[in-house]
Amino acid sequence: xLDTNNLEFANLSLKKAIRLNSYDPLTLLLTSRYLDLKGxxxxxxxxxxxxxxxxxxxxxxxxxxVTKSILLSLINVTANQxxxxxxxxxxxxxxxxxxxxxxxxxxxxxxxxxxxxxEQNKLRLAIPTAKK
Numbered sequence: 001x002l003d004t005n006n007l008e009f010a011n012l013s014l015k016k017a018i019r020l021n022s023y024d025p026l027t028l029l030l031t032s033r034y035l036d037l038k039g040x041x042x043x044x045x046x047x048x049x050x051x052x053x054x055x056x057x058x059x060x061x062x063x064x065x066v067t068k069s070i071l072l073s074l075i076n077v078t079a080n081q082x083x084x085x086x087x088x089x090x091x092x093x094x095x096x097x098x099x100x101x102x103x104x105x106x107x108x109x110x111x112x113x114x115x116x117x118x119e120q121n122k123l124r125l126a127i128p129t130a131k132k
Contacts, residue, residue, distance in 0.1 A: 002033050010034050025055035026066050032073060045081075048074050064099060071097075075111055079118060087115055 001010035014034055017027045028051035032044045048070055055067045071094040079087040095108055 002030065002037060005037060007034065007038055010037075023050075023054050025051045025058070025070060026063065028054065029066060029070050029073065045074075045077055048077065064097065068094060068097065068104060072107060072111070075115075079111075079115055082118070082122070084115055084119055084122070091115065 001007075001013055010030075011034065014027070014031055017024065017030070021027060028047050032047045032051070035041060035044050035047070051070045052067070052074065055062045055070060071090050074090045075087050075094070078084075078090065091108070091111055094104075097104075100108075
């Protein structure tokens, strides 16, 4: 439902998933995506951090695809909030995960490029221009 932007049915499905297990990393990840699509972004970072914590607590039982998606979401959210230091922290954590796929490596390269561009733009804004 989230992929088709059907927020009404997504909301119903998420409510059911939360009733079943409110501390499931995938449920938390999907909840953050729902809130993003809805435009209610206040709690997204908190929810994603909870999802990452819960996912890590699962140890060997964690779903690595879900953990990777959580990390990518955290990278994107923090980078969009101009918190590049935190975005890089999550990026490093993603890079250090076991069993990265070719798609994961491509995603890492894409995110690194975006962070580098954001850093360059930040530097440009910080450097005062000389007046004639």
